[in-house]
Amino acid sequence: MKTWWKESVIYQIYPKSFYDSNGDGIGDLKGIILKLDYLKELGIDIIWLSPVYASPQVDNGYDISDYQAISKEYGTMEDFDCLLKEAHQRGIKVVMDLVVNHTSNQHPWFIESRKSKDNPYRDYYIWKEGKNHQAPNNWESVFSGSSWQYDKQTDMYYLHLYSDKQPDLNWENEDVRNDIYKMMRWWLDKGIDGFRMDVINKLSKVQTFQDVFPQTKKYMRPSKYVSNGPRIHEFLKEMNQKALSHYDVMTVGEITSCTIEQAKQYTGENEHELSMLFQFEHTDVDAGPYGKWTPVPLDLVKLKKILTKWQYGLQEEGWNSLFWDNHDQPRVLSRFGNLDYMQDSAKMLATTLHFLKGTPYIYQGEEIGMTNYPFTSLDEVRDVEVFNAYQDLVKDKKALTHEQMMKGICASSRDNARTPMQWNNENNAGFTTGNPWINVNPNYKTINVHQQLLDPNSIFHYYQKLIQLRHQMPIIVYGTYELLEENHPDLYIYTRTYQDEKLLVINNFSSHEYDYELKEFRYSQLLISNDQCDKIHDILHIKPYGCYALLQKM
Ligand code: GLC
Ligand code: CA
Secondary structure, three states: OOOOOOOOOEEEEOHHHOOOOOOOOOOOHHHHHHOHHHHHHHOOOEEEEOOOEEOOOOOOOOOOOEEEEEOHHHOOHHHHHHHHHHHHHOOOEEEEEEOOOEOOOOOHHHHHHOOOOOOOOHHHEOEEOOEOOEOOOOEEOOOOOEOEEEEOOOOEEEEOOOOOOOOEEOOOOHHHHHHHHHHHHHHHHHOOOEEEEOOHHHOOOOOOOOOOOOOOOOOEOOHHHHOOOOOHHHHHHHHHHHOHHHOOOEEEEEOOOOOHHHHHHHHOHHHOOOOEEEOOOOOOOOOEOOEOOOOOOOOHHHHHHHHHHHHHHOOOOOOEEEOOOOOOOOOHHHHOOOHHHHHHHHHHHHHHHHOOOOEEEEEOOHHHOOOOOOOOOHHHOOOHHHHHHHHHHHHHOOOOOHHHHHHHHHHHOOHHHHOOOOOOOOHHHHOOOOOOOOOOOHHHHOOOHHHHHHOOOOHHHHHHHHHHHHHHOHHHHHOEEEEEOOOOOOEEEEEEEEOOEEEEEEEEOOOOOEEEEOHHHOOOEEEEEOOOOOOOOOEEEEOOOOEEEEEEEO
């Protein structure tokens, strides 16, 4: 079915790092309002706002203490209402982050819950007795260590799949569910346009809470007991029926892992659960022995296999989200691009992604080619995930040396994505007049919005054109995907087919040059490229990191 959220391009804003309007060093809602015209010029259709709710900010707002209030450093509910109105006036929709697998430990529900075993809110969270003065089971937190925290008030443990300040809600409890749906309707009634749903496939846990076997280390990831659990589809259908279905909105679920069959269940049109999903197989492609902390070089054949599996898998049923970057990923230009070919590789990566079938996401700064940050010390780090992983891998397990871990942090830490947006070449990249909460990347003098707006050949203007093309051409949205040259180590080539048109998309992930025989595409029109080719001949000469999208009428 054709719908607006398939035809849109979504821009993710990480409010803390976008634009600071009052000089306290922290981005805020007023700052976003001031930059709406910039986003309008880029041409995006929808903003996804990372959490702006009241929060002690242990995990930058993914730990919520009040779902119906704005965090004081971001502004007020009035500012939010103004942002929504101003965005809508410009034809931009606004999607909120929905973080309901867990709350902050400062949420009133949790403050009540921990007070006593018979507190009315006790059952809002997952409490278990210890086993011989140890955690109830061997489950490992995503942020390292046990996923159980002992609470001496009642001599029991609570579950936290993320930090110990993010207790997991008990979705088995109907009151929890109804409170969440009520809160969602409150936001939907305000007129927001949908939700990005944080780790939404983890709501339903296998209720036996048994150890993960075989146990090869002290704590084990409990995915098989907490991901895509027994009641997950029931909960999402209920959420849809009780909240979402009454509004014309979109949803995107962050699904930490799942099969194609499960993805179809989450996003199939007749399932009435989610509009689309984020999967992470392609961003895990370069994980090494210690996961993202010891990355291995990109294997393009493997990357193509993964993306193609998802393209083919959801071709007829379900819908993909297309992304390289978000607030949890390092910068794609540093990761899969080549800084010696900055402009070209940034444009090539954008082309690869934006011509796939699905809804593309741009993460703030990606459209100007922002890069990873050169961390030299832990003082520059802000992310709780890094501190926990450092403690675990360097201090406790001695699996990595300090130097190895710093290398991992430079390559993969989430803070790479969280450095301030680079607006211009003035102080702090124009992000703030105060002290930024996290360092600005020193390359802001050459990589910034101001400079790119002046340059017609900039990465910004390339993204702008990609977005325009998508708005003009149904083939980019609805065309059927087919992979060519699957075993080519450097080139990612695919076609899209729709009615009497065919697109050929060629992307060079290397500094090698290639000649490619165009065959049926030899009379085609060049839609967009980072290369200058006046005329298409029988043979296309592909330059280093070159990208070419060719249109052929059949
Ligand atoms: C998601 C968010 C991430 C957060 C985690 C816990 O993965 O994207 O930023 O730390 O959930 O809420
Ligand atoms: Ca501020």
